[in-house]
Amino acid sequence: MCGIVGYIGPRDATQIIMDGLRRLEYRGYDSAGIAVLQDGRLVIRRDAGKLANLAAILERDPVHGPAGIGHTRWATHGRPSQRNAHPHTDCTGEIVVIHNGIVENFMALKAELLAEGHTFRSDTDTEVIVHLVEKYYQGDIAEAARAAFGRLRGAHAIVAMTSREPDRLVATRIGNAGGVTVGLGDGEMFLASDIPAILEHTRRMVFLEDREMAVVTRTGAEYFRLTGEPVAKTPHTVPYDPVAAAKGEYKHFMQKEIYEQPRAVTDTIRGRVDFETGEVILSEVGIGDDEARAFDRVVIVACGTSAYAGLVGKFMLESLAGLSVEVDYGSEFRYRDPHITPRTLVVAITQSGETVDTLAAMDEARRKGAKIVSIVNVVGSMAARVSDGVIYMQAGPEIGVASTKAFTTSLVDLYLLGMYLGQKRGRLDRERSLALAQDLAELPNLMGSVLSNGHEYEALAQLFYEKADFLYLGRGINYPIALEGALKLKEISYIHAEGYPAGEMKHGPIALIDDHMPVMIIAIRDRVYEKIMGNVEEVKARNGIVLALGTQGDTHLAEKADHVLYVPPLPELLSPVVTVIPLQLFAYHMAVRRGCDVDQPRNLAKSVTVE
Numbered sequence: 292m293c294g295i296v297g298y299i300g301p302r303d304a305t306q307i308i309m310d311g312l313r314r315l316e317y318r319g320y321d322s323a324g325i326a327v328l329q330d331g332r333l334v335i336r337r338d339a340g341k342l343a344n345l346a347a348i349l350e351r352d353p354v355h356g357p358a359g360i361g362h363t364r365w366a367t368h369g370r371p372s373q374r375n376a377h378p379h380t381d382c383t384g385e386i387v388v389i390h391n392g393i394v395e396n397f398m399a400l401k402a403e404l405l406a407e408g409h410t411f412r413s414d415t416d417t418e419v420i421v422h423l424v425e426k427y428y429q430g431d432i433a434e435a436a437r438a439a440f441g442r443l444r445g446a447h448a449i450v451a452m453t454s455r456e457p458d459r460l461v462a463t464r465i466g467n468a469g470g471v472t473v474g475l476g477d478g479e480m481f482l483a484s485d486i487p488a489i490l491e492h493t494r495r496m497v498f499l500e501d502r503e504m505a506v507v508t509r510t511g512a513e514y515f516r517l518t519g520e521p522v523a524k525t526p527h528t529v530p531y532d533p534v535a536a537a538k539g540e541y542k543h544f545m546q547k548e549i550y551e552q553p554r555a556v557t558d559t560i561r562g563r564v565d566f567e568t569g570e571v572i573l574s575e576v577g578i579g580d581d582e583a584r585a586f587d588r589v590v591i592v593a594c595g596t597s598a599y600a601g602l603v604g605k606f607m608l609e610s611l612a613g614l615s616v617e618v619d620y621g622s623e624f625r626y627r628d629p630h631i632t633p634r635t636l637v638v639a640i641t642q643s644g645e646t647v648d649t650l651a652a653m654d655e656a657r658r659k660g661a662k663i664v665s666i667v668n669v670v671g672s673m674a675a676r677v678s679d680g681v682i683y684m685q686a687g688p689e690i691g692v693a694s695t696k697a698f699t700t701s702l703v704d705l706y707l708l709g710m711y712l713g714q715k716r717g718r719l720d721r722e723r724s725l726a727l728a729q730d731l732a733e734l735p736n737l738m739g740s741v742l743s744n745g746h747e748y749e750a751l752a753q754l755f756y757e758k759a760d761f762l763y764l765g766r767g768i769n770y771p772i773a774l775e776g777a778l779k780l781k782e783i784s785y786i787h788a789e790g791y792p793a794g795e796m797k798h799g800p801i802a803l804i805d806d807h808m809p810v811m812i813i814a815i816r817d818r819v820y821e822k823i824m825g826n827v828e829e830v831k832a833r834n835g836i837v838l839a840l841g842t843q844g845d846t847h848l849a850e851k852a853d854h855v856l857y858v859p860p861l862p863e864l865l866s867p868v869v870t871v872i873p874l875q876l877f878a879y880h881m882a883v884r885r886g887c888d889v890d891q892p893r894n895l896a897k898s899v900t901v902e
């Protein structure tokens with residue numbers, strides 16, 4: 292979950308590392324720190340809290356040098372504090388380490404190191420790594436790191452350096468604790484946990500795989516397995532545009548990302564549909580015709596917002612591909628004994644491509660012989676690399692911790708996958724395919740039409756921002772949107788919000804309804820409209836406050852509900868891609884009105900690389 296940056300070259304390492312960390316702060320913001328080689332010594336600056344605190348320290352007490360490493364932390368072992376902030380040093384102060392992951396055997400290692408006389412200065416598990424490197428150091432940091440890293444249990448991304456060998460940085464990746472990317476410059480080299488941190492300097496990147504290590508100098512890098520054999524690595528050229536990772540005219544990344552959705556969805560569709568025949572072309576999905584016909588089941592695995600996208604995907608795939616679909620959280624799937632066969636298609640949805648529970652679920656599915664396709668945003672991420680096929684979201688970098696455009700683009704990917712499988716399985720004829728493709732073509736405009744009325748949401752937030760609880764209700768394909776709407780509100784405004792299938796309200800949540808309880812109800816005109824109007828009546832009969840999301844022109848709804856937000860008439864299967872937008876905007880304005888930190892909500896992180 293933590294962010295990692297490293298630099299070695301002729302420029303000022305502090306500047307480059309701080310710029311990189313700024314782009315990674317969404318990964319964790321409990322503390323931040325850097326170690327820079329200044330006049331042959333490692334100088335460390337670190338502080339609890341956000342990067343701005345570290346920047347203020349550097350302003351007062353600058354440090355400059357040609358090599359260094361930096362870290363933003365999401366705390367696992369040890370409270371967020373200055374003493375627990377990375378980098379951590381060995382007893383001599385000449386070796387430093389930054390780390391992402393959990394050292395599962397740290398108690399045993401710490402006891403061993405304490406018995407050998409090492410002095411610990413933090414409560415973190417990371418500190419055992421640097422003392423282990425010290426223990427094994429005999430003049431070669433790469434050798435010492437290899438010996439030390441080999442003793443760690445758990446999943447890790449680690450960078451180490453020593454002032455005794457000022458021209459080298461050492462990095463490793465073990466398991467799925469987040470990526471380690473080596474950025475290849477001209478006479479300078481970069482290291483980062485995520486591509487956006489170093490994208491303004493280079494697009495040529497090498498990604499470390501499990502148990503690989505890079506030894507980086509300013510002119511290049513050598514790669515090894517942790518066992519010592521060299522590995523040949525091929526650089527990738529990353530297509531991202533660094534401008535897309537800046538906030539531009541918007542106040543928050545989340546706001547920018549909400550407004551980018553029509554563009555992002557256009558990019559997701561582009562080149563993947565032949566609008567003259569309705570045929571879907573998914574070149575990287577890696578599913579042949581016979582295979583598509585042979586699948587008997589789909590299992591979707593994901594976490595957080597991506598799991599809610601999966602729930603919408605269930606409706607899409609069942610309807611379009613005629614396959615039965617199960618959706619599970621990565622964290623649950625990995626500890627069950629799921630029934631998976633070679634005829635099961637496992638679809639993993641993950642914006643970051645690094646979520647450890649989703650990656651573990653994919654491993655489990657692979658062991659059982661399933662075909663694995665991932666729906667991923669971050670190009671070259673672990674999930675993309677370990678899948679049989681990939682459908683990229685094409686959302687561009689998503690920086691706001693609360694996911695928005697990755698959600699809508701993954702819904703479009705699921706729709707495309709449903710059409711693709713439906714066509715291969717002979718379920719969608721040309722006429723139906725053309726109609727589905729036409730709906731897709733109109734989608735970005737429909738999305739754009741609900742983005743133009745920001746003032747309405749501000750006014751609504753003004754009325755509701757002091758409420759303590761919310762209930763969100765939806766039915767059918769918009770039931771997962773009720774879950775997602777509630778998740779958005781609690782993530783960024785810290786208001787308790789519960790999403791529920793509307794039909795289940797009478798089995799429990801109805802007891803909560805009184806004249807203080809606002810209930811957001813998705814009541815668009817679709818096949819369950821009459822049913823959901825019944826729920827509107829039930830809430831009103833108990834004096835609840837109804838905020839409804841309805842179809843333009845629905846005067847009946849306007850008479851019943853206290854407040855109505857409108858969306859245009861929508862094709863049912865794609866309706867969630869549009870209905871979620873007003874709920875994102877509502878949550879956003881509520882959080883702004885409550886003075887919350889929209890892009891970096893407390894306790895959360897963008898990539899969850901620990902269990």
Ligand code: G6P
Nearest residue numbers: 594595596597641642643646694
């Ligand atoms: C974190 C993020 C969520 C995200 C979830 C899954 O909890 O804060 O926004 O939905 O992880 O992430 P993924 O990258 O796998 O989609």
